[in-house]
Amino acid sequence: MAVVVQWTGWEAAHLGKAMRLSIREYAARLGVNPATITKWRKRGRAIELRPETADMLDEMLRRCDDEVIATFEAALRSDGGPGLGDKDLEALGLAVPLGPARVVSHKFIPVYVGEAVRPLFEQAVPCPAGPGRLEHRVALAGHPDAADRSQLHLYACGVAVFHLVQPRTVERLGDLAAWRYRSYVADLEWATARLHERLAEAGAATEAAATYVLSAYLLEESPWQGSQLETALQVLATPSVVVDREHPQGPQRLGDDVERALFADGYTHPDAVNFGIRAVSMGLAGWSGVAYHPVAAERALPMEAIVALELDVQTLWALSTYVLDEVEAGRDPVMPDEAYGWRWLRGAYSRLTAARPQETAQHQLMREAVLATSQLPDRLRAAQEALRESIS
Known part of the structure; x- marks a missing residue:
């Protein structure tokens, strides 16, 4: 202290x-x-x-x-x-490198749109289901800073999720964190406008707006090793420690001395959950994001596995949030189809939380870490109960 x-x-x-x-x-x-x-x-x-x-x-x-x-x-x-x-x-004891680092940023921006998703869903291309086995399709999103690597995932349960892939090379982790917070504002505005535009083109409409962004980072290259690498992943997963978000000119990095001190003494966020495997990979899940670094690329989890889980998690988070918000407002939730009631949510909960025989130890650790830090299981249970009570 x-x-x-x-x-x-x-x-x-x-x-x-x-x-x-x-x-x-x-x-x-x-x-x-x-x-x-x-x-x-x-x-x-x-x-x-x-x-x-x-x-x-x-x-x-x-x-x-x-x-x-x-x-x-x-x-x-x-x-x-x-x-x-x-x-x-x-x-x-502060003579530690601060960069540069090459990181691939994955942003997930979910919006619950209900039955309005149907025309876009029908126009999109079918794609393999994720671990939650949620039926969904995909279309190009056309983000200005990720034009070739941005997709719009459309879920039959009424959720649209923008997935933006943006490689970044930064001199300091604080620079990445400041970009993250600044870009969130623009990305939320863009996602809302883009979704409304796509729905209008398909003859549908919604007043729903994007309200949050979840990030997952793949750390590809860096000058850090050992405990310094662990600290770097901690900062990637919980970046607010190196940023002044209340600066009059917008989020700003706190400076070299702060980052050097964190690297020198080590930094561990108490709420971050480790899902790495020694000599294979390093991974952390936190409330505000996920950070991953493959030590042995041929044996580590592919980033696609983390992306597939996060797409399903953010979809179910958006859906359960809609249900709970409607209940709190004194209204009965209206699902896009009667098939997506409390039993369907119970099935999705079971598929995400239960271990599978073919699941590797790495995948299980990653899944459990993401679910624990997202607090999705509790929200799904609450949404199940709310839907069951709404039809009783």
Whole structure:
């Protein structure tokens, strides 16, 4: 646990950044004027805070979760300014490479559209079912930044899922994380507009909008080995630790010193679940994404296996969310076809959660990690019960 002996404006400002709070939100929590927070950011260590303010900050820090504390501790280990030299970095144990890395980004953007999916479904090309054995077809999506590698998966149960494949070479993982958060906003707007356009062309319509993006990263090349490689996957799966998402100019990476500190000391998110196999692969699943690196490519899982599972998981997440949202609004859910009732959901739940005789140990570990971090099984059970009650 981080302990601050003397709170200055520098430490106080970095705690607010680690908590992802805007200047106004941070000021409101502390009961100070927003101008005070701005002054802390500008003057840094030139300002020593009063004991009563330090006490409030101590209490706020004690209540922070592990991810915030890790980000704050990384900032404390840096010097808060530019240009640590190589000898200084070696003395601090921070002389680790920060890049470059080659990563293939897979984004999944699901939208529940109900029976409006039917005309698009009928026009699309049949494709093999995933592990959930959900009937679906595929069409080109035409994303401007992934024109040749973007698809629209259309599920008979009423869900459309955009799958965008975008290779990236980055100098720093923080650059990738900042791109991720910035591109999400544009991708959500694009997915909603594109889906409405495709439905209109097919003579259908919906008011549904894309609301979230799930990422899966394949780390192809990097300068890291051993524990540094493990840290890199942790950052890929839970990228908020290297990004200031409340920056006035949009998400920005926190800087080289923060990333060096994370690599030097190692970083483990408490909610990330490991599904790697020693000497074969390294894999992590978290709430906000999946990261995977094949150590022995000929024996590791193909990325297509992770993609197939995520397509089914995100489809069922979107469907169960629709059902639960309708129930909470006091309405009975209307499924696109009577075949997709609570029994169908029960079958999908069983197919995703039960081990199969032909399933490899790697595949089982990956499936269990993704399901555990997505919390999909609980949502499916709740949606089953809601649908069963709606017809009783």
